[in-house]
Amino acid sequence: AAAGSMASTALEIIAFVVSISGWVLVSSTLPTDYWKVSTIDGTVITTATYFANLWKMCVTDSTGVANCKDFPSMLALDGYIQACRGLMIAAVSLGFFGSIFALFGMKCTKVGGSDKAKAKIACLAGVVFILSGLCSMTGCSLYANKITTEFFDPLFMEQKYELGAALFIGWAGASLCIIGGVIFCFSISDNNKTPR
8 A cells, every 4th residue: 555655646746746837837828928929021121020918919120129009908808818818817826726725635745634635635636727727728729719710811901920939838838737637636546446
């Protein structure tokens, strides 16, 4: 039983590290400027780079100076940006609660009560991390879908954008949260099998 408990403790620590890394990545997408990027090549060298995130729209001229304009009020915003904001903030909040549950539910921490109770809390942490990952995955995918639809739409005459770094960071973070959450939930099934 001791070996089993060692293995599941190691598994929990891996799950914790993976989930927290995912959560940090997901959180870092919110302040990241580059959710979508577009460059306009002028004659010779004059290039303007347009980029936007969930809060503002910016343009950088050839001298490298960026001018940004915050988006108008919540009510005047595009629906997909509102949805992405909501999903990403939900993902970050869920990740925060997931981390707290994970700390209470892991075997190697002293808080959280009996092993059975801890197992339940760790499983809850796993579920919360999976939800956090799904929120982030949905938010990033929704945004990416909007960009690609506009990009490939021949009738869309405005500025076309490409996927920004934040989306890839968000997808990576979401995947880590989901993987970590799944490992947390699996480490519980080990707990119930080992004879006490």
